[in-house]
Amino acid sequence: MVSVRRVLSILFCLLMAGLVASLAVGYFSADGIQWIDAVRIVLLAASTAWLAWGAAYAFNGLLSSPFRERKQSFELTPTSARTAVLVPVYNEDPVKTFSHVAAMIGSLHTLGVAGRFDFAILSDTRDERVAAEEERWFERLQAECGAHTAIYYRRREQNTGKKAGNVADFIRTSGAMYEYMIVLDADSLMEGATMAEMVRRMEAEPRLGLLQTLPKIVHARSFFGRAMQFSTSYYSPVYTRGLAALQGESGPFWGHNAIVRTRAFAQSCGLPELSGAPPFGGHILSHDYVEAALLTRNGWIVRVDPDLAGSYEEGPDNVVDFAKRDRRWCQGNLQHGRVMVAPGLKPWSRFVFVQNIMAYVTSPLWALFIIASIAAPLLKGVPDYFPEPGLFPVFPRVEQGLALTLLVGVFGLLIGPKLLIVLRGALSGVNDAFGGTGRALLNTLTEILSTSLLAPIMLMYQCRAVMEVFLGMDGGWPATDREAGSVSLSEAWSASWWISATGLVTLGLAFQFAPEYVGWLLLVAGPQVFAPLLIQVSSRSALDAAAAGLFQTADDRDPSPVVLRQEVILSRWRGAAQTAPVSQPVAEPALKPADAEQ
Template sequence: MAVQMDRVETFEENAASQAPAGHFPEQGAPGALPPENRLEMPTQSLRRWRRRDGRRPVRGVGPGAAGWVARFVVFVGALALTLYGAREMYEVVSVSRTTWLQWALLALFTINFSWIAIAFTSAIVGFVALLFRSRKTPAPVDGLTTRTAVVMPVYNEETSRTFAALFSMRESIEATGRGDAFDYFILSDTTNPDVWVAEERAFLALREQMGPGARLYYRRRQKNTHRKAGNIADFVTRWGGGYDHMLVLDADSLMTGDCIVRLAAAMEADPDAGIIQTLPLIINRNTLFARLQQFAARVYGPVIATGLSVWMGKDGNYWGHNAIIRTRAFAAHCGMPDLSGKPPFGGHILSHDFVEAALIRRAGWTVYMLPHLGGSYEESPPSLIDLATRDRRWCQGNLQHARVIGSAGLKWATRQHFATGIFSYLASPLWLMQLVIGIILVLQSRYVRPEYFSQEFSLFPAWPRFDPERALALFVLTMAILLAPKLFGLILTLINGQDRRDGGGAFRVIISTLFETIMSALLAPIMMVIQSGAVMQILLGRDTGWNPQRRDDGSIAFGDIVRRHWQHMALGVIAGLTAFLIATSLALWMSPTIVGLLLAIPISWMSGKKSIGLFLKRIGLLLTPEEVAPPPVVTRANRLQETFAARGFDEDDAFDVMRRAPEFRQAHIAMLPPRPVRKRGQVDPEHVLAEAKLADAETVADARSWLSQRERIAVLNDPLLLAKLDRLQPAA
């Protein structure tokens, strides 16, 4: 460990004393990638599957006795709760003759209630499992006999963040004494020319500091076909044959060396394991919105994740990152097919991770989670608008699963995962429809003249009435089921002495939970409307892009916030006035929804404010153990990020760097892939336009302003066009 820390300090001293940011050691690019060791990755069929195409498990892969008991509790318990809730709602609406609107309300309530009921019963299983779990310290890992590639896909990210995280993870792994079992790949899909150059500069500088045994590699794809799924597939088909496993990260991932080594050891010990997933906790968050998510993930997340892990067993799911995968099994069975037709329901599958888990499980490999394995971390969107942007892509990806859920050969648990993911977005428009029908029914009962005597013979008039006492009792039951997972998490935090102290003590933990619950209640109707709009856009055929995520700053211009949320606020005004005019009791019943929508603009503005989040931190609210006592790998990554940021790679213009750093330009050219042979009669329009514009340009400023982003990429891809930059006059 002492030797490792000596290298750490040397790195920071060298970084601090570096020549200007444009200077690079004369290293060149040899070794930027290892020799290829290819694997075939055939595209899988969703329509055809033969059982003999799978494998026979070495060990039993069933859920076991405990798993079957958990499944009984989850599904039979949820069914019983749903039937009870449906019966009570029927009693509420059937005091008089039931109309078709009341039947619609009953149907929508039953569907929505079943959704929260299954979450409740799953949380009960997680709560019990955590309450009685063993507290024994896991035995140390003796050794590793397999090789693992740690792969970090990036897409237009800040290099100071991604390279700092990867370097700190490498240090942490080396400190375990098992570093020889791991290699490290940065897999870039970046389309921004400045970010591309920053990545290469950071890679060369970092590899120089690491020395000849770095085993750090960098590859940028020319075309980011199929996004992250294609990025990983490209790695598997070119280098996957050299590695038994791959540890897949996201650009915001961070994991301790002990966690990574234990994942590799778990994969070695289980010959049937195809994917082993960890539970990432959220760290490094400072804005109000992100701190709410961070606190919720830390306090309630383990309850939910443990419940899922217990009843899922070996039929688990994959969340796309912070997981280890058996490389050859992935190559043989996870080639991602395109869906027929155009987006949003056709084309490449956006939420590929669920489908990869389904395909590898279909082939006889197991997929499961180790929720108690600590040391796995991620970050979260800094504001409500940033979450909505990411959520739009997830919404489209999950709704695409409607075309995958019926695929041949899938396990029933896998189909349940797909159904859960689909309904997680359909729940919002169904909830909105339930609210609208409820308002219409109350309006009808107040203002529409009742038909006292129907055409059917009856001695008594048909009054359109509800049972208010049953309705109130059902509302209380619904709220209790909805909030129970939060209560379970709070109880577990309070009885765990260390977690309770790290959360600021029992009083602050309780206040933080209440505050998070209130904020979640205010945010819920906003997200309901946002997700309902996203579902509607997708049903109307509108595709989403794949925008890079903002990681730190949640501040957004107030005018942009107003443009994004004025409709939500207007809907709140209309709903509030309508409910108040109909009945005061209706306005009170709908008040959480109405208030959330009325405050959409200020809530969204507050959500991205770092100052509010830091104020809450100073007074001891929304604290998490990882924040009070940061793991060494987190502290190290944050420290390195500051060091890397000081190098200025992320701020420099790509053309300026190419002109002032000839050593780097040569290294960049050496890392370029061979240019494909051009067929007669075919031209690359970006290349042709870039060449023509460079011929007309007199200064670098001309080139920078005239060339589009794709044309700048074309220049960086061609040594001849790069040479033409030298003749341009520097910018004034």
Template sequence: MRRGAIYGSLPVPLELNIPFTRVRRTVYFGLVGLTTLGGTLMMTAIVSAQGLTLLECVILALFVPTFACIVVPFWTSVIGFVLRVSGRDPVTLDVTGSLKRPLPRGQVRPRAIPKTALVIPVHNEQPELVMARIEAMIQSLRKVTLETDSVHVHLLSDTRIHSIAVAEVERWMELQSRYPDFPIHYRRRDLNEGRKAGNVSEFCERCGYDYDLMVVLDADSLMTGEIILHLMDLMEANPDVGLIQTLPLPALQRSLFGRLVQFAGALYGPVLAFGQAFWFGDTANYWGHNAIVRLRPFRDHAKLPVLSGRPPMGGQVLSHDFVEAAFLRRAGWRVIFVPDAAGSWEEVPGNIGAYSRRDRRWAQGSLQHLRLLKGERLHPLSKVHFLLGAMTYISSLLWLLILVAGTAYVLMPSSHGVTVAPPLLIKAPLFSLLIFTGSLLFLPKIFGLIACLSNDRDAFGGALRIVVSVVTETVFSVLLAPVMMLSHARFVVEIMLGQSVGWAAQDREGSDLTWREALRTARWPLAVGLLWGGTTLLLSPLFFLWMSPIFLGLILSVPLVRWTSLQSFGLRSQAAGLLLVPTETAPSDEIIFVRAAKDALSVEHDSTETEANGHYVRCAYTTTPRKSYHV
């Protein structure tokens, strides 16, 4: 352990004491259970008014798990909202800020700096942008620490395209020449065993003995030097903590879809995250990036199993992060979520097509987690994380089935030989249930809006712009929800039928989709919308109006996919003051630096770069790196 010094507005180490853990979870799951029971009783009264038919039993059986899936985030957001507006830390329940007592700017204090590796696994990424993010973090760290040789950067490449690999070395050597006093290492594997998790695991086995801590980053991750040192402080002050996860907020989005996701994450995300941290306690989850881990226990206890059988449900675990957190907790190490630590960002796919491709991989990994529910000595809450992660996708299939069953219930002749009238006309209890369900779905948005208006309105463009942006985001989320529901339902069916997914580079930057690409992306939602909606309109125009939000999103899916992918639409919304977030109104130095790199690369692509077979290409030359290793 080396001695060093830091200066600036940095937090003093504080023990993470988590009081009333059992009480928190008892209250939370009690509220979830009682609310689910109430909704189930309401639905039972509706469908059994004249006796239960087989179809009504199916509807009721589908309703219970789907309703529970909206109750869980509702009560999470209620608790998060209370904590946000009351100024309480969700982990310790102290007054917010007690974890972040700042030092006056420029004041220097000695502290022990543990040897820490900043690990960035990459796979066929754009080297310029990867290096720009690394450089932004190096500059940020140099502002807050006087000793940088205790923090090493490790770029772990699994790149398979030769031209990109050569460009990685080129950009790495340029970066190293600009920061000769900052240790920056580069390694590329010949065999990509275990994908990203295997990449990080190989580093832990090869180099992990040289470090105390490891900050895990994605290729699109960005963190400030302050938050990195804050995490190091917390790990030092809490030797029984094995992993601390931050809340990475979406940033640097340009397309309309990306800015919608970015706005929703910035406005609603903190409320939900505060609630999660409250009931997670010492058994939080891990999202695979923007987190710090204690290397020795991670290396010793977080090795992934190879599931028996063939993919998609067997073989390598695709979603490694949940499993690694569960294994750390099983070994007795606390896993903490700190959502109030500002300065942690990520980027998201810029169009629905790229977003869905990422979700397809996540869906397969989440369903694999169901096979681990019987794992020995796993903490019960770790199993809850597995189950909720899988239900994120399974619930879409259940919602689709309940909507189809509900349509059949209304349109098919009853046992008396007549068609059941639309429930809007004859069943007041259903009206109450719909209002109840709608409240569970939309109140979390209201909580985020109120919390923002109370604390951060200027950072989001002012009260009026925030309200208009919330309405805009809500309209798009309602229209896109059936498209995503159908996509997730299809993913689950494909996995059940044995269709696995490959490992392709993520489309992190996104691109404007052509009409043909939009049609290819949304062909199934469009076909289902036309068939389902057309049949309903023919048999019951009134019920078609009742279901119009679902049908409208499906029928308009192609233009929605096309228009939301356009960067011009996103930039126009920004120019109009809509969907603004703090990284746009008051960007940090790190955000400004990476944004400039993205702008420069965009100009360079317009003038000199080409696309070949869908991959990024640069002029290649061979070189022998000075501080690299190859395995």
């Protein structure tokens, strides 16, 4: 079944690319097809195939989702397996990270299974001041939670191999103690019931090497962050079901909020340094996908289970921080070009690496398409007004209808799946948790509008990232500041003035050389011209608008107990940080009754 789905999905992409190419041939051939048109058609077809691939995930997800999703009741099963919960940290705010750990331990303790799990905070922090704070707050964590479970903290002298090296160091030091490891990020949160259920699923399938959950974004404050939070909550379950249906037993690993079988991981995932210097050589940056491919190479199953609820993470709250993270991911994904030819990999794993590369290469393809379209009238020269002998000239006929069909087709691949998700949510009742179908539709349209405005800006950031990597510039490993709030206009200007300039130059050139395209190009260049303003506005707090229902998610109405617990602990700790010594234990936070019911 997986193979059939894969073949049909690939055929769908080829069909969409072919349809768009044939429409483009019709449109561009108004004044005769020349080599520049062939370039444009190839660029458009390749970019469309990529968009269609995203849509194929959604269609597979819509077809494979149960119509009525039943909430699974958690059953505690006996096990002697020990699980290490790994929390790699790198210059993050220790108070916040440790409040996440405390909330998860509390959740496990409420369930009565905290003794099965050991927590290991694996610090790669380089900033001595932050490291001192980590030690200080670890004392507090121990004082409050040490009675329930074992908690370890260690800091490496060298952060060799970044996060992958950090986890490998844990395995080489302590791996034999644990059947399973739950790998988290500093901002991860998981319900105790989810962690216990992951262990149960690993026990039930001895060939399962890695089980990935779908983390939903929480704690977003800005318009940009709330839009992402809505996307991961409303669309992502469908897209991830599609991903699971297409990838089958060669599933993804997203680096965190997943459980791995320690033996399988140790046997398969020792990552070497790639020959040569960064950005293409050296340590593997996007190690998670490589680890998934290596597990499947060794015969282990890698699976994503979208039905596993209670898995959370935080995301960047503004475009600038998103672009910084994207720069790192871009370098890591382009590095997959080196890894995809590794011996023994499953063909699907190689195809996944191609997808990872395409995720970033598509932006320059769109940019090249725009440049080629502006340059086309210059390069094509004067059309032949007298193709046949006679008195009457034949003027080139611009097929605006074809252009419109082309635009609708391309946008349809982007927004069509989202609208279908709303329709399906209306029929299945999922929309009720999102404020009803009217609210869900309104929020979907708002998300589409905001994504459409920000996409041309992201396109430029991705183009720059790809260019930098190909020019041999190493982006390094900047720490993610997930608590960075709004961006001022001057900060936004310094981060995006070059995008405004590019937008203006694009429009100027289009007026000069390709005036018939100016209307279409405004969709891309318009938001680019106003990039600083859009970045600043989208980073503003949206909490008041959220209270009124903007980007409402199911978790807004019914927050997860572990998220509530973490918020209470954090506010208590932050309050206490200014008034009391940190090692002084404080009473358990008051929690809503649902916490005890899980």
